[in-house]
Amino acid sequence: MDPTLRFLLYIIFSALSLAGGYLCRKRQLLNPAVSKPLHYHTVVWVWSAASLFSVWKIPLSRDHLWLGLFQTLIVALLAFTALGIARGFKFSRDQSAIVAVAASIHNIGFTLGAYICYTLITPADSALALGIYYVSIMQVVAVIVIYPLARRYGHEHDPSVPLSRLMIKNFLDLRAMPLYAAVAGTLLATYNVPYPQFVRDFAVLDILFYLGAFGAYFGIGLHLELTFRKPDLKVHALAAALKFLLIPALTLLMIWLLALAGQSLSRPAYEVALVQSAMPTALWTPMLANLFGLNHRLAVSVWFYNHVLFALLILPIILFLYR
Structure with a gap:
């Protein structure tokens, strides 16, 4: 199948999943609380399997x-820059947590960033592989850093528990x-273990991508509000400034420092890093808010308007x- 057609079908499916969740809530066909177990099993099983087979x-x-x-x-x-700025502007605890999560994780996988790299950067296959690896590293760091932060700020956890203890506890979750x-x-991949043929033969990755899209978008749709609340404006503004100004600037700085150290990225890796630096916040923003008891309504709003x-x-x- 043509890659552009494949991407368009995926986007249409994702949009329909989001709309389906939204309509189910509006018409009271489903309790929005259904989104929590849906997001839990999507992250634990579907996205994990997709990550395994994608990276493998x-x-x-060296670029990786x-x-x-x-x-x-x-x-x-x-994450910590956003928390510091939010504290300086006297954000509420809920607002601080959401802006930290939203600023630190990005829509850089097949759902957006990696595919944009695939369509714009030559050679396309290398750009896609680098983009997918980029999002896989983000998932790893998010589990180590963002999960404990979300736990600490979530309504379901004791805020007095040290962040270091939450980070250790995290590995058993x-x-x-x-x-x-x-x-x-x-x-x-490092030890060249043969890739399973059945994954290619039965389009397992495509199936996982679609299952993951449904679980994520339908669950988000169950909490989606299209109204814009004025008290949220400063959260939206800070998230946008960090995403679309600070991260590209930071990426350029790191590329420059790398060159000063006598190292360099290949042209595709350089372009992937720059394109990915301008992506909006990730699906994980509302999903983590849901899983860890943060302000889910605000997280969905920031995710939606950021896009x-x-x-x-x-x-x-x-x-x-x-x-």
């Missing part, structure tokens, strides 16, 4: 090492499965630069 088939190179370092620094730095899946996939801003402003700039 990637031939690793540097991109992994970039993504690790971006996730960690943005089934929700950490994407971390172990990505590590396993990396090891299998609207990306579509109206950032994406046209990217397409113009690659015209």
Whole structure:
């Protein structure tokens, strides 16, 4: 199938899943609480399996090492930078947590960033592989850093528990499965373990992508509100500034420092890093809010309007630069 057609079908399916969840809530056909177990099993089983098989088939190179370092620094730095700024502007506890999560994780997988890289950057296959690896590293760092942060700020957990203890506890949580899946996939790729033929023969990855899209988008739709609340404006503004200004600037700085150190990225890796740096917040933002007891309504709102801003402003700039 033509890659563009495949992507369009995936986007249509995702949009229908989101709309389906939204309509089920509006017509009171389903309790929005259904989204929590739906998101839980999507993250633990579906996304973990997709991460394992995606990373396993990637031939690793030096570029992957540097991109992994970039993504690790971006996730960690943005989370704590966002918290510091939010505290300075006297955000509420809920607002601080959401802006930290939204700023630090990004829609850089097959659902957006990696596919944009695939369509714009040459060679396309290398760009897609680098993009998928980038999101896999983000998942690993998110489990290590963002999960404990979400636990600490969530309404279901004792805020007095030290962050270090939450980080240790995190490794025993089934929700950490994407971390172990990505590590396993990396090891299998590193040691050249043959990729399972049945995954190719039966389009297992495509099935997992669609299952993951349904679980994520339908669950988000169950909490989606299309109204814009004025008290949320500062949260939207800070999330957008961090996503679309600070992260690209930080990425350029890291590329420059790498060059000063006598190292360099290949042209595809350089372009992937820059394109991915301008992506909106990830599906994980509302999903983690749901799983860890953060303000789910606000998380869904930030996710939705962050993507609207990306579509109206950032994406046209990217397409113009690659015209």
